Amino acid sequence: MHQIAILASAVVDQIAAGEVVERPASVVKELVENALDADARFIEIVIEDGGRSRIRVADDGFGMRREDALLAMRRHATSKIRDASDLVGVSSFGFRGEALPAIASVSEMEIETSANGGGGTLVRAEGGEIIEVRDAARRTGTTVTVSRLFYNSPSRQRFLRSARSEWRAIADLIASTAILRRSVRVLVSHEGREVMNLPAAPSVRARVAALWGAQFADRLVDVDDVRGEVHVTGLVERPSDVGTAARRIHVVVNGRAIRDGGMVRAAEAAYRSTIPAGTRPSVLLDITVPADAVDVNVHPAKVEVRFRDRWLVERAVESAVRRALGSPRSAASIGVPAFWAVPKIAFSPVDVEVLQGPEDASPLLGGSVTAVDIVMPERNREEAIPVPPLRQLRHTYIMFEREDGVVFIDQHSAHERVLYERFMHALEHGDAASQRLLFPLTLHVGPQEGDAFEEHREMFERLGYEIEGFGGHTLLVQSVPAPHPRFDAERCLRESLDALTGSRLPGTASRHEKLAATVACKAAIKAGDSMSDGEMRSLFSALARTVLPAHDVHGRSTVVHLPWDEIERRFGRR
Amino acid sequence: MRFTIAREKLQEGLSAVTAAVPTKTTLPVLANILLETTDKGIRLSGTDLDIAVSTEVLADVETQGSITIPAKKLAEIARELPSAPVKMSSAGEQKVTLECGRSRFKLLGLPRDEFPSFPTVRFNESWRVRSGDLQKLIGHTAFAASTEESRPILNGVLWELRPERMRMVATNGHRLSKMELPITSEGAPSGDLIVPPKALEQIRKLFPAEEDLEIARGDNHLAFRSPFTSVFTRLIEGPYPNYEQVIPKDNDRVALADKNVLAQSLRRMSIIASDQTHRIRLAFNAGMLKLGVQTPDLGEAQDEVPINYEGDPLEIGFNANYLIEILRYMPTDEVRLTFKAAERAATIEPEGWKDDARYLGLVMPLKLID
Numbered sequence: 001m002h003q004i005a006i007l008a009s010a011v012v013d014q015i016a017a018g019e020v021v022e023r024p025a026s027v028v029k030e031l032v033e034n035a036l037d038a039d040a041r042f043i044e045i046v047i048e049d050g051g052r053s054r055i056r057v058a059d060d061g062f063g064m065r066r067e068d069a070l071l072a073m074r075r076h077a078t079s080k081i082r083d084a085s086d087l088v089g090v091s092s093f094g095f096r097g098e099a100l101p102a103i104a105s106v107s108e109m110e111i112e113t114s115a116n117g118g119g120g121t122l123v124r125a126e127g128g129e130i131i132e133v134r135d136a137a138r139r140t141g142t143t144v145t146v147s148r149l150f151y152n153s154p155s156r157q158r159f160l161r162s163a164r165s166e167w168r169a170i171a172d173l174i175a176s177t178a179i180l181r182r183s184v185r186v187l188v189s190h191e192g193r194e195v196m197n198l199p200a201a202p203s204v205r206a207r208v209a210a211l212w213g214a215q216f217a218d219r220l221v222d223v224d225d226v227r228g229e230v231h232v233t234g235l236v237e238r239p240s241d242v243g244t245a246a247r248r249i250h251v252v253v254n255g256r257a258i259r260d261g262g263m264v265r266a267a268e269a270a271y272r273s274t275i276p277a278g279t280r281p282s283v284l285l286d287i288t289v290p291a292d293a294v295d296v297n298v299h300p301a302k303v304e305v306r307f308r309d310r311w312l313v314e315r316a317v318e319s320a321v322r323r324a325l326g327s328p329r330s331a332a333s334i335g336v337p338a339f340w341a342v343p344k345i346a347f348s349p350v351d352v353e354v355l356q357g358p359e360d361a362s363p364l365l366g367g368s369v370t371a372v373d374i375v376m377p378e379r380n381r382e383e384a385i386p387v388p389p390l391r392q393l394r395h396t397y398i399m400f401e402r403e404d405g406v407v408f409i410d411q412h413s414a415h416e417r418v419l420y421e422r423f424m425h426a427l428e429h430g431d432a433a434s435q436r437l438l439f440p441l442t443l444h445v446g447p448q449e450g451d452a453f454e455e456h457r458e459m460f461e462r463l464g465y466e467i468e469g470f471g472g473h474t475l476l477v478q479s480v481p482a483p484h485p486r487f488d489a490e491r492c493l494r495e496s497l498d499a500l501t502g503s504r505l506p507g508t509a510s511r512h513e514k515l516a517a518t519v520a521c522k523a524a525i526k527a528g529d530s531m532s533d534g535e536m537r538s539l540f541s542a543l544a545r546t547v548l549p550a551h552d553v554h555g556r557s558t559v560v561h562l563p564w565d566e567i568e569r570r571f572g573r574r
Numbered sequence: 575m576r577f578t579i580a581r582e583k584l585q586e587g588l589s590a591v592t593a594a595v596p597t598k599t600t601l602p603v604l605a606n607i608l609l610e611t612t613d614k615g616i617r618l619s620g621t622d623l624d625i626a627v628s629t630e631v632l633a634d635v636e637t638q639g640s641i642t643i644p645a646k647k648l649a650e651i652a653r654e655l656p657s658a659p660v661k662m663s664s665a666g667e668q669k670v671t672l673e674c675g676r677s678r679f680k681l682l683g684l685p686r687d688e689f690p691s692f693p694t695v696r697f698n699e700s701w702r703v704r705s706g707d708l709q710k711l712i713g714h715t716a717f718a719a720s721t722e723e724s725r726p727i728l729n730g731v732l733w734e735l736r737p738e739r740m741r742m743v744a745t746n747g748h749r750l751s752k753m754e755l756p757i758t759s760e761g762a763p764s765g766d767l768i769v770p771p772k773a774l775e776q777i778r779k780l781f782p783a784e785e786d787l788e789i790a791r792g793d794n795h796l797a798f799r800s801p802f803t804s805v806f807t808r809l810i811e812g813p814y815p816n817y818e819q820v821i822p823k824d825n826d827r828v829a830l831a832d833k834n835v836l837a838q839s840l841r842r843m844s845i846i847a848s849d850q851t852h853r854i855r856l857a858f859n860a861g862m863l864k865l866g867v868q869t870p871d872l873g874e875a876q877d878e879v880p881i882n883y884e885g886d887p888l889e890i891g892f893n894a895n896y897l898i899e900i901l902r903y904m905p906t907d908e909v910r911l912t913f914k915a916a917e918r919a920a921t922i923e924p925e926g927w928k929d930d931a932r933y934l935g936l937v938m939p940l941k942l943i944d
Contacts, residue, residue, distance in 0.1 A: 433851035434941035436917055438747050439815045482851045488724040538849050
């Protein structure tokens with residue numbers, strides 16, 4: 001029989017260390033958060049050997065008195081909360097009071113701190129045992145040095161990865177913290193070299209530029225949207241740039257960096273139909289919800305949170321990102337545009353509600369109507385979009401001049417986008433125009449196409465196709481959609497069935513999207529089709545009225561902008 | 575080659591031919607016209623490979639020969655010349671000298687053998703048709719042909735020649751127009767020809783109404799011939815769809831309407847109709863037609879037109895442009911519309927037309943939103 005015994009506190013601390021301190025990066029995280037909780041304006045971080053031999057974090061925060069410094073080494077000693085009620089809506093990074101003792105239990109730790117400048121304290125501990133306490137001279141603030149991490153825990157030490165990969169984890173963590181607290185100056189050195197020098201930054205964009213370069217910052221589009229009680233801000237990657245550089249993910253909820261796949265997926269959902277499948281965008285999101293709508297005390301390292309209503313927050317994220325991608329600023333750009341220049345935009349602001357349609361429109365032929373009676377909606381979108389003179393190039397692109405440069409529109413991509421949104425609307429509302437044919441089309445299809453048709457039959461009907469399966473693999477088409485005068489209904493149907501072969505997507509929404517994207521691609525005017533002036537004008541205003549005008553359904557750009565700066569530079573005018 | 579021609583004669587010949595000369599072409603010689611001397615004068619020819627026009631004008635020929643010269647430049651020169659005899663001569667194969675009064679031009683041409691040869695059509699089995707009758711058929715039907723490349727057969731106008739009548743039919747699969755005229759032909763064979771509307775349009779403009787035309791069929795070409803001018807056109811191959819079968823015989827709802835009032839109302843409604851589908855809604859009730867249009871992003875409109883309609887009320891949707899277009903070609907002030915049901919073909923015919931021709935328009939409906 002084994003006897004049950006209460007564990008010695010050193011053992012308890014080591015067990016806790018297993019939860020809180022998995023690797024050097026978690027030590028850095030705890031120490032930096034402590035510094036931030038101490039209102040530091042400047043944090044200096046020194047890392048040696050990927051944090052395995054030494055981690056030093058010095059701050060200019062409010063420091064500790066001697067008694068506090070000694071107490072901090074004990075478990076559940078914290079200055080940040082006093083009783084359980086403080087747990088609701090806790091705003092400091094740390095509060096559980098287990099970090100320092102846990103780290104101390106698996107390393108040699110030295111704390112040098114002063115609460116009033118000059119007279120300070122130095123505490124040294126080994127494996128959690130305090131071995132030295134003495135006076136030290138220090139400016140107000142705290143320096144914590146952690147050496148020989150896991151020296152007394154060989155099993156953990158064995159699980160440490162190379163210095164390089166531990167350093168990478170630390171760098172990611174520092175970056176994420178630096179974005180979060182951009183008013184704090186951060187100086188980082190690794191192996192004796194200064195690797196990051198981040199001055200206090202006025203905006204996330206400036207901090208991102210300092211961290212990953214101005215070029216990376218320039219590929220990001222601002223997000224800022226409020227939906228109910230949820231406020232979403234941040235930066236997301238322009239769809240045309242997605243997949244061309246390292247992906248950065250950064251999610252903050254109520255000022256706390258977290259890992260949350262759901263929020264990232266919600267943001268990615270907003271990219272649907274603008275980027276190729278399989279590529280994933282960089283996303284930096286700052287989500288603010290009421291303090292009582294989120295529980296942060298579900299994970300020892302606090303990297304996960306629990307939302308009262310997760311769905312509501314994800315919806316807000318998706319709509320905020322979608323709105324950001326709908327702005328013309330998210331269109332691809334040629335050359336290097338001026339960093340802060342916000343272009344004057346020819347498109348009128350795009351309204352996300354455009355596709356909703358008038359739900360309470362008055363019945364069409366009801367009542368006795370005398371003479372002509374024309375009712376216009378309050379916002380007359382037809383008038384709101386001024387169409388500049390357009391010119392077709394190579395029967396493929398439409399070019400026009402804007403205040404800030406020359407803009408090119410890819411006619412096929414643009415039309416595809418217009419039709420996609422129209423077809424999506426038709427699929428959801430079933431109001432597509434359907435032209436009855438004088439001579440029904442007879443289509444002979446293979447077994448797979450036949451299956452694809454059966455699978456999507458009802459949706460094709462919603463798009464305006466009226467098709468009778470004729471037994472076997474013959475389809476008799478009685479009516480066809482009439483999206484534009486050049487529409488080739490037979491070819492579109494045949495190619496769409498071909499493209500849909502074997503696709504069995506779960507969920508109506510994704511099936512709608514796939515079908516709308518497929519049919520839009522097949523139905524859109526092609527590159528090489530000559531367009532009349534009227535057709536170009538009508539495409540232009542239709543595109544401007546779409547929700548995501550700058551990208552086609554495959555993630556290519558519909559619009560490319562060549563700034564005057566670039567042109568002038570090439571002509572040597574600047 | 576050397577000849578003298580009256581400036582007016584030169585212009586007359588050029589105006590007949592230049593319509594067939596393409597404005598843009600990848601084959602440079604097609605931008606030229608072919609000049610050949612004949613017994614009585616000169617022959618001018620132009621082609622875009624689909625249509626070829628050749629016409630003969632009187633001239634005083636000194637030495638025989640032929641050459642091709644840029645059509646556009648020659649036409650512009652002829653227009654600006656004083657009214658005086660024009661002397662043209664070519665020394666080598668590629669240079670033409672043109673003199674008129676004190677003006678003198680030298681034009682660079684291309685050798686004659688680069689110019690495509692015209693199809694050979696034998697006129698031993700030919701039809702004789704009065705140009706005016708042909709103009710009438712073309713003018714009322716060709717507009718309805720398809721301009722889409724998806725079904726090439728519908729890009730042509732079907733021309734049926736029978737011993738006692740001739741008929742033209744054109745459709746784009748959504749609407750159709752059909753006209754027929756009684757004719758008297760002596761022992762000519764029956765024929766079904768599918769002709770590109772562009773060629774028919776040239777023929778309609780080229781020949782005076784009172785002229786008699788001789789028409790003959792080659793392997794895959796059709797030739798039209800008057801005493802001085804010939805036109806050749808490519809024919810479209812293939813069987814034309816069975817249009818007789820789709821023209822409804824049992825439409826039992828009939829409306830009589832004033833063509834102009836109806837067309838004006840349709841034009842008003844189409845302002846609000848969608849740019850893409852032009853969808854409008856018609857509601858027929860006893861004595862009154864209500865027109866309505868509703869376009870999600872734009873707005874809505876209603877109108878009323880008094881009509882003569884008996885029968886059950888009917889609501890039906892259409893592409894407004896198809897109705898407006900067919901009404902434009904209706905020769906009478908009053909038109910007769912017939913229907914069966916909201917998803918079946920509607921017909922439009924002239925009402926009270928004192929003419930031996932018979933004319934019919936047909937439009938397929940658009941599905942209405944419920």
